[in-house]
Amino acid sequence: xxxxxxxxxxxxxTTHGFLVRSATPGGRxxxxxxxxxxxxxxxx
Numbered sequence: 001x002x003x004x005x006x007x008x009x010x011x012x013x014t015t016h017g018f019l020v021r022s023a024t025p026g027g028r029x030x031x032x033x034x035x036x037x038x039x040x041x042x043x044x
Contacts (some may be wrong), residue, residue, distance in 0.1 A: 018043040 014020065021027035021043050034042045 012044050016044045 018031070021031050031042055
């Protein structure tokens with residue numbers, strides 16, 4: 001069976017990165033939730 005997860009830094013950042021999250025209302029809510037929870041990393 002082949003490995004299904006082929007990690008790429010660029011793809012990860014452009015899909016889940018801070019700037020992408022900040023761009024939409026839902027993404028901003030996500031960032032706020034994670035800040036409130038006290039996550040070490042708010043986004044990728």
